[in-house]
Amino acid sequence: MFYDEAMMNTYNMVKQRFIKKWINTLHMLDSSIEHPLNVTERKNAIRLSSDLAIAATRSGSTVWSRTLISRSGNKTTNLTTNKPMARRILKKARNRMKNRCSTLRRNGNFTAKVGVRKRTELLKSLVPGGELIDDKDYLIRETLDYIVYLRAQVDVMRTVAAVDLVTGNLTNDRTNK
Amino acid sequence: MNGGDLLLNCTDMSVLERQRAHLKYLNPSFDSPLAGFFADTSMINGGEMDGFLATAGLNLPMIYGQTTVVGDPRMSISPETTLGTGNFKKRKFDTETKDCNEKKKMVNREEVTEEEEEKSKITELNNGSPKSIKKMKNKAKKEENNCSNDSSKVTKELEKTDYIHVRARRGQATDSHSIAERVRREKISERMKFLQDLVPGCDKITGKAGMLDEIINYVQSLQRQIEFLSMKLAVVNPRPDFDMDDIFAKEVVSTPMTVVPSPEMVHSGYSHEMVNSGYSNEMVNSGYHHFNPMQQVETSSDPLSYFNNGQPPSMWHSDVQNLYGSLGV
Numbered sequence: 205m206f207y208d209e210a211m212m213n214t215y216n217m218v219k220q221r222f223i224k225k226w227i228n229t230l231h232m233l234d235s236s237i238e239h240p241l242n243v244t245e246r247k248n249a250i251r252l253s254s255d256l257a258i259a260a261t262r263s264g265s266t267v268w269s270r271t272l273i274s275r276s277g278n279k280t281t282n283l284t285t286n287k288p289m290a291r292r293i294l295k296k297a298r299n300r301m302k303n304r305c306s307t308l309r310r311n312g313n314f315t316a317k318v319g320v321r322k323r324t325e326l327l328k329s330l331v332p333g334g335e336l337i338d339d340k341d342y343l344i345r346e347t348l349d350y351i352v353y354l355r356a357q358v359d360v361m362r363t364v365a366a367v368d369l370v371t372g373n374l375t376n377d378r379t380n381k
Numbered sequence: 382m383n384g385g386d387l388l389l390n391c392t393d394m395s396v397l398e399r400q401r402a403h404l405k406y407l408n409p410s411f412d413s414p415l416a417g418f419f420a421d422t423s424m425i426n427g428g429e430m431d432g433f434l435a436t437a438g439l440n441l442p443m444i445y446g447q448t449t450v451v452g453d454p455r456m457s458i459s460p461e462t463t464l465g466t467g468n469f470k471k472r473k474f475d476t477e478t479k480d481c482n483e484k485k486k487m488v489n490r491e492e493v494t495e496e497e498e499e500k501s502k503i504t505e506l507n508n509g510s511p512k513s514i515k516k517m518k519n520k521a522k523k524e525e526n527n528c529s530n531d532s533s534k535v536t537k538e539l540e541k542t543d544y545i546h547v548r549a550r551r552g553q554a555t556d557s558h559s560i561a562e563r564v565r566r567e568k569i570s571e572r573m574k575f576l577q578d579l580v581p582g583c584d585k586i587t588g589k590a591g592m593l594d595e596i597i598n599y600v601q602s603l604q605r606q607i608e609f610l611s612m613k614l615a616v617v618n619p620r621p622d623f624d625m626d627d628i629f630a631k632e633v634v635s636t637p638m639t640v641v642p643s644p645e646m647v648h649s650g651y652s653h654e655m656v657n658s659g660y661s662n663e664m665v666n667s668g669y670h671h672f673n674p675m676q677q678v679e680t681s682s683d684p685l686s687y688f689n690n691g692q693p694p695s696m697w698h699s700d701v702q703n704l705y706g707s708l709g710v
Contacts, residue, residue, distance in 0.1 A: 246615035247608075254611060323593035330600045341569050344576065347596060351579055354603045361610040368617040 218261060218356045226257035226360070233280065252279050258357040268350045271333030 230253045237249060259272035328334035328343065331350050337343045576592065577583040580599045583592065 243612070243615050246618070247612045250614050251608065251611040254607065320589045320593060323590055323597060327593060327597050327600070330597060330604070341565060344569060347600070348576055348579060351576075351596075351600060351603070354600065354607070358603055358606045358610065361607060361614070365610050365613045365617070368614060 215352070215356060218353065219360050222258055222261045222353075222356055223360050223364075225260045226254055229253035229257045229260075236280070248279075252276055254357060254361060256280075258353050261356075262349070262353050266349050267333035267337060267346055268331055269353075271336075275332065 230250070233249050233253050255272050256276040259269040259276070262269040324340060324343065327347060328337065331343070331347050334343060334346065337346060576596055580595050583595050
């Protein structure tokens with residue numbers, strides 16, 4: 205991955221900052237969300253908190269982090285509010301955003317002939333806030349930044365999941381004994 | 382803008398690097414002597430020229446017996462016929478006054494003629510050169526002061542090089558728009574290169590479309606992984622709240638290595654083991670292929686909370702050993 209030692213250290217630092225923030229967001233979310241949740245809702249909550257945390261770790265001038273935070277803001281409001289009216293409004297807003305993205309994605313499989321333009325569109329749809337960026341150069345810079353943090357997020361989540369695995373396994377053993 | 386640009390960039394860089402290395406070898410005291418010269422003159426390019434300019438100049442001396450200045454490809458003016466080698470030094474001082482494009486053009490025009498014979502050998506390298514130059518930019522700025530006095534030394538080295546490098550392409554546009562465009566393209570390809578390092582398995586691919594494809598795939602796969610992992614975590618934990626993570630965070634902070642799953646948190650003795658054995662995320666990953674994650678669903682209690690209660694060390698130890706065994710540690 206990173207061939208540079210210094211980069212690796214920075215990367216580890218990023219991961220540490222991320223996990224701390226993630227714990228915080230999880231706690232925050234946990235206290236504000238109604239229990240019990242089914243698996244899907246739990247997943248969404250975890251995903252949401254994770255995205256929020258990674259965006260907060262970046263907390264810089266990147267478009268993607270700001271977009272993630274504002275998106276997460278919408279989602280948390282959605283999760284925590286009980287009022288049906290508010291829910292409907294938020295849902296509409298989200299769907300509108302989703303539709304825009306899916307239209308781009310629907311363009312399907314690209315052959316090499318289709319070219320750079322369509323791929324750029326697709327990339328824009330993938331990177332949060334990419335649609336807002338016109339300059340291709342800036343888009344690539346954003347993507348670079350986003351990839352690094354995305355990777356950190358995946359690494360940490362994978363680790364935590366593995367820990368859960370181990371502890372879960374232990375618990376299993378105990379209950380089976 | 383197509384794959385050719387990226388490719389050229391690479392080729393050019395390596396060539397330029399070779400040139401610079403060569404120069405350094407020959408004259409360790411300074412770097413690309415011509416660089417500074419052009420760095421002064423090229424305001425737009427911010428001294429990026431140094432790289433290829435230095436290389437460009439390298440080929441000429443044997444003919445002219447002194448260092449010559451190569452035309453800035455970006456300025457890329459159609460070669461004119463006056464030969465100006467004799468005026469080289471004089472021009473140098475002129476340009477060092479940090480004048481703008483016009484001066485540069487003058488210099489270029491006069492020197493470009495010498496290169497006419499080499500025009501035939503000019504390849505698409507020219508296209509790539511502005512980009513590579515851009516990379517040399519920062520280096521060039523440092524060398525600005527060194528170059529002026531040393532350009533004469535370059536003469537000797539010139540004979541040894543066998544490459545003909547970036548040259549102004551015949552009739553290439555010199556207006557500010559195309560220059561800006563070229564600069565922009567340089568930036569893009571530079572970043573594409575960085576992306577190549579970042580996205581695994583990208584070295585073989587050239588061409589913007591292919592690169593973008595890889596990037597898109599990678600981002601998509603990372604996002605999907607996150608989705609999958611959050612589902613996994615949701616399944617394992619009855620509540621989206623990790624009690625253990627407070628401890629986890631502490632452990633993570635103290636561990637210099639990459640984040641390591643730390644069941645050993647409870648027993649610090651083991652943390653040593655795990656860290657020293659080079660336990661990595663990859664191993665963890667392969668580890669849970671052995672386990673069926675769905676097993677966890679049956680447990681009614683939050684497995685994580687067990688940690689807070691502590692566990693008998695012996696059982697812990699044996700379980701951890703089992704984990705290690707399955708991972709093939």
